[in-house]
Amino acid sequence: MPKSTFFNLPQAKRERITELAIEEFSERPYHRASLTRLVARAGIAKGSVYQYFDDKLDLYRWLLTEEVPRRKLAHLRAEAEAAPPTSLRGFLRQAVLSGVRFMLANPRLSQLAAAVTMPTDDPELRALYAEVLAQGHAGFTTMLRGMVQAGQLRDDVDPELAARVIASVLGIGLRDIVLGQLGVDMLALLREPSMAERLDDAALERLVDGVLTILVDGLAPPP
Amino acid sequence: MPKSTFFNLPQAKRERITELAIEEFSERPYHRASLTRLVARAGIAKGSVYQYFDDKLDLYRWLLTEEVPRRKLAHLRAEAEAAPPTSLRGFLRQAVLSGVRFMLANPRLSQLAAAVTMPTDDPELRALYAEVLAQGHAGFTTMLRGMVQAGQLRDDVDPELAARVIASVLGIGLRDIVLGQLGVDMLALLREPSMAERLDDAALERLVDGVLTILVDGLAPPP
Amino acid sequence: MPKSTFFNLPQAKRERITELAIEEFSERPYHRASLTRLVARAGIAKGSVYQYFDDKLDLYRWLLTEEVPRRKLAHLRAEAEAAPPTSLRGFLRQAVLSGVRFMLANPRLSQLAAAVTMPTDDPELRALYAEVLAQGHAGFTTMLRGMVQAGQLRDDVDPELAARVIASVLGIGLRDIVLGQLGVDMLALLREPSMAERLDDAALERLVDGVLTILVDGLAPPP
Amino acid sequence: MPKSTFFNLPQAKRERITELAIEEFSERPYHRASLTRLVARAGIAKGSVYQYFDDKLDLYRWLLTEEVPRRKLAHLRAEAEAAPPTSLRGFLRQAVLSGVRFMLANPRLSQLAAAVTMPTDDPELRALYAEVLAQGHAGFTTMLRGMVQAGQLRDDVDPELAARVIASVLGIGLRDIVLGQLGVDMLALLREPSMAERLDDAALERLVDGVLTILVDGLAPPP
DNA sequence: CATGAATGAGGTTTCATTCAT
DNA sequence: CATGAATGAAACCTCATTCAT
Structure with a gap:
């Protein structure tokens, strides 16, 4: 402190x-x-x-x-939003959208937060990272457990596992996806945040819906 | 070189x-x-x-x-395996299993490979990381494009996007999941690789199937 | 000041x-x-x-x-004591006893006083130390000169020399002796003054008489 | 090392x-x-x-x-000397003389050695000092124990106590005595070692014999 | 008489790299 | 192909002292 x-x-x-x-x-x-x-x-x-x-x-x-x-x-x-989402899709949509928008609006904070997934040999640093990671993971798991009880989540999925999968997609995954779409690397975005504007609303919607579809409906074609 | x-x-x-x-x-x-x-x-x-x-x-x-x-x-x-997988599930199953097994058998190599997602201010290092990342991404995309043509992948999914989602799950995601199951951090595993044996085959199967289900069938309950 | x-x-x-x-x-x-x-x-x-x-x-x-x-x-x-000592032995006994008791009761002050024997490159500090040392030495010399005149001190001994010998024994010497008996180092005593109580009165008497004998009668066996 | x-x-x-x-x-x-x-x-x-x-x-x-x-x-x-001293007086004389001469010839080394009596809060330094001190003390004690057995030392004196008394006199005591005679402080001598020459052989003999007399025969006048 | 932020010199230590042998 | 001493920049951190409020 x-x-x-x-x-x-x-x-x-x-x-x-x-x-x-x-x-x-x-x-x-x-x-x-x-x-x-x-x-x-x-x-x-x-x-x-x-x-x-x-x-x-x-x-x-x-x-x-x-x-x-x-x-x-x-x-x-x-x-x-005025009404908090109740469906899985709605909940995830808000999470994904919020994640992307936050990252585009605050690349530096986003980058700082991402650093906790980096391995390090420094013991004190490791302890700090572990603490931050645990907090984030706990939040996700709690939310997903609620979804399970509400029948929003398929019941053959371990909420904790799902939390980690979602976390990795929303964390590193989204970062890479957005940067890939922008065609720049992170440092470039940090130094020239206006680059974020290259991604217009339409593109952003397409991106979010794409990720959403994968997470919610899976990769397999509907039967 | x-x-x-x-x-x-x-x-x-x-x-x-x-x-x-x-x-x-x-x-x-x-x-x-x-x-x-x-x-x-x-x-x-x-x-x-x-x-x-x-x-x-x-x-x-x-x-x-x-x-x-x-x-x-x-x-x-x-x-x-003798016969390379032809279905999406089979293909992903092999990828996930292989990823997990490789990580447990070679934590150091796995860790090295994961480092390329770390941001850095060093220009030469950044160039190196970008190159490695691009290679990995290209491979994934190519494979997924083939899946699309074979009708294995739902056609409303951008293969490139899917590649990034899968990559993030198989990369950081799996690492965190496995480490979470083992209850250790990465450095501990590097220094005591025998810890990997704590995860028996049954647990590993459960884990892989869980991730598979999410990726293939999505998080939503079947209609 | x-x-x-x-x-x-x-x-x-x-x-x-x-x-x-x-x-x-x-x-x-x-x-x-x-x-x-x-x-x-x-x-x-x-x-x-x-x-x-x-x-x-x-x-x-x-x-x-x-x-x-x-x-x-x-x-x-x-x-x-009510009656100030008149004999050399009595005078020294009081000095030694007082020295030991003061040190055991006030290790911090004792330690502070001992610091003036430390060498240093700082000119102002050196001047301070020299001044303090000179004061102490002057006091001792004066007292011993009195003893000489009273025939209490052997006349083939230079009072100034004797003053320095006594001073070193009562200063560093006693400190080391007491610490050695206690089996601790100075810092330990400073931080845990109650350790001084380990040295009971009998042991303290033996110690003082030992030092006294050496100073008064010398190391050589009586003829 | x-x-x-x-x-x-x-x-x-x-x-x-x-x-x-x-x-x-x-x-x-x-x-x-x-x-x-x-x-x-x-x-x-x-x-x-x-x-x-x-x-x-x-x-x-x-x-x-x-x-x-x-x-x-x-x-x-x-x-x-050709023949090592056998009497207490001879032994001490050599020790005292050697101590004084070494100090005058090598004030820097003498000063370095004296530093181990300084208290310090640094734990590693304290450990080092303690080790050096213990070595020196052990040597002295051994020698004196031999003297006791040879009947050279009065038998009502604890050799360990005597060792500490002698050590303090030969250590800090002698340093102060010599510096006092030279009329300079230690740092002055370190920086201008030729000052040691101010103390001619006669003065040095007187000094040594004075200290010797005190240590061997005590401060009290002969009966 | 109290406060406490600002200062900047000085300390030890680590490191990749060079180069003469 | 091997060696390993030399280099010096850069890092984090501590401290007594000043000064405006």
């Missing part, structure tokens, strides 16, 4: 530092991200980072467990 | 170096992997690495584009 | 700061002691230290030249 | 580095000694130190446990 120092900062300064930190950590794996570069860009002294955070990991952890979820939630709330 | 000096090496030495390189690069992200540590374990001189390879990236590229595919192919061949 | 602000402080606050300063400076060499840690423990602002003292050295100097001697003197007074 | 790299160095270079390391570590407490300064003076790259030693502590440990004892032994051998 950041120290109180950080929260006492003038909002503008705090937000600039936050934004630059997100920039720094989203463009590189944790150990390549550099506080030296961060402070140089932020125009603050090196020691100041240690006034705000315990250390590099503390800053990173805050981004991952607080700032990213906070912004993701804000995005979800803003997008939430 | 390795220099000729590397291939002129006594086979035993070359293989030991290869094995240790796989160990080093599979346990950490590229920039955390250390040639210093590699040569220390291999008992060779630091300069020798530069006799065999242009630089660190050259060694890594060789592992990723030559050594890993070579071993993967060998694994596939060894597992290939 | 502390500024007037320090002495204007509520007694409780001043004493808490003093106690924590003694703790901080007794556990580490001067340059490893950290004002940052001190204020964190004391729950005061960093700047406050500079309201009370000129700088780090000023605080340290005050401890060494004022606070430690003040407490040492208080200890001596409390222990002083 | 230094790496083989260090011992493979050209002798001149190795000795220059050794000398500068002794200089650096003798003038300041361990944590103030700076590898940055050392390499700057030695004219070598920062990384080179880590080719020769594991880390800062490894270098320091080598100085303390290998290089200093080696040179001390060489000094002792060079000074050893």
